[in-house]
Amino acid sequence: MSQTNTVTKEWIRKSFVGKTKLPIVYEPAEERTLVEFTKWFQNHEKEWRNDLKTYGAILFRGFPVHEASDFQTVLFATNETQLGEFYLGTSPRDEVLKHVFTASELPSHYPIMQHAEMSFLDNPPKFLFFYAEKASAYGGETPLTDLRLVYQNIDPQIKEKIERYGIRYRRRYDGPSSQKRFSVWKTKRWDEMFGTTNLDEVNQIAKENRFQLDWYGEDSLTITNHQSGFRTHPIADTIAWHNHSQTFHYQAGVSETWKIYKKQKTLRSFGVAFLLTIITIFKRLLGPNSHDVHVTYGNGEEISPKEMKSISNVFWKHMVAIPWQTGDVLFIDNFSVSHGRLPYTGPRRILVGWAD
Numbered sequence: 001m002s003q004t005n006t007v008t009k010e011w012i013r014k015s016f017v018g019k020t021k022l023p024i025v026y027e028p029a030e031e032r033t034l035v036e037f038t039k040w041f042q043n044h045e046k047e048w049r050n051d052l053k054t055y056g057a058i059l060f061r062g063f064p065v066h067e068a069s070d071f072q073t074v075l076f077a078t079n080e081t082q083l084g085e086f087y088l089g090t091s092p093r094d095e096v097l098k099h100v101f102t103a104s105e106l107p108s109h110y111p112i113m114q115h116a117e118m119s120f121l122d123n124p125p126k127f128l129f130f131y132a133e134k135a136s137a138y139g140g141e142t143p144l145t146d147l148r149l150v151y152q153n154i155d156p157q158i159k160e161k162i163e164r165y166g167i168r169y170r171r172r173y174d175g176p177s178s179q180k181r182f183s184v185w186k187t188k189r190w191d192e193m194f195g196t197t198n199l200d201e202v203n204q205i206a207k208e209n210r211f212q213l214d215w216y217g218e219d220s221l222t223i224t225n226h227q228s229g230f231r232t233h234p235i236a237d238t239i240a241w242h243n244h245s246q247t248f249h250y251q252a253g254v255s256e257t258w259k260i261y262k263k264q265k266t267l268r269s270f271g272v273a274f275l276l277t278i279i280t281i282f283k284r285l286l287g288p289n290s291h292d293v294h295v296t297y298g299n300g301e302e303i304s305p306k307e308m309k310s311i312s313n314v315f316w317k318h319m320v321a322i323p324w325q326t327g328d329v330l331f332i333d334n335f336s337v338s339h340g341r342l343p344y345t346g347p348r349r350i351l352v353g354w355a356d
Helices: 035-045 045-055 067-077 146-151 157-166 191-192 199-208 252-264 266-285 305-318
Strands: 005-007 012-017 024-028 056-061 095-097 099-101 114-117 129-134 145-146 167-173 214-215 219-228 230-232 239-240 293-297 328-335 337-341 349-355
Touching: 012 305, 035 067, 045 056, 045 328, 067 095, 067 129, 067 349, 099 328, 114 252, 145 146, 145 305, 146 239, 146 305, 146 337, 157 266, 157 293, 157 305, 191 199, 199 214, 252 266, 252 305, 266 293
Parallel strands: 024 056
Antiparallel strands: 005 012, 012 024, 056 328, 095 099, 099 349, 114 337, 129 328, 129 349, 145 337, 167 219, 167 293, 214 219, 230 239
């Protein structure tokens, strides 16, 4: 890893990878214990929070974080009082410890497009915390994109539509009667997302998040909600692109997989891109009502494939993909920086926590 602009602060060394300032990298200048690391963390809270606000992400590399319980200790050391326990996102996740989950249980060939965590909610998480318990042999990076730069560089016509109308989301979920944990389009079941099969509890959670629920079939569910497409940082007062259009739009996966093929140049990545292209052509012919995950402008106007490609190009222009090393911990300001996942081979286990 090529690093420049190194600054040493006591026993913590700061630097950047290459020419990018996303993320800022913290490394130990000398060997210390986990207790010493967390104590430094607590004593220098103002410093690392300021760096997180400025750069959008901090990569802690080379520290004595060896297992899930160590990662949990780091989470507690942040002094965040509302560490996440309830996940209203779409990817299947398993709880490992209190506040610690697997990042995603989706198959290794399945790319996860850039997104701000749960941006379709009124109150998405403030921070995300990732831990590489086991880095993959090839691929599997968690790419980052500065959403403040995306906002600045997006097509002005697209920006104007989102400012005027916002974003409308529609997601279809299978229910408990389905034996599948996820499908290519629907991902996890609604009982996994809501964490209950009690319909009174489901309706209450939906009300709190302004979800419109429409039931169909035996126990399948469609969720519709409106959201702003941009958000202002609660502390820094910066404006960022903050929506799931590049994740939920039916064209987004095609653009993503072909870009991944150009980056990885593997037979598998070509196969995934080719197959998804064929599937997407059929879904386009069948029309929007056939899409299990769909996103439009808030007035119902479709986001065209051309517009979606333009959005994807802006993300890839500013994307940074640093390979994981086992033991890495990554902090992300969810109001400033997006994340995703590139396909991988070999064993890989990334854990995640968040602060609401």
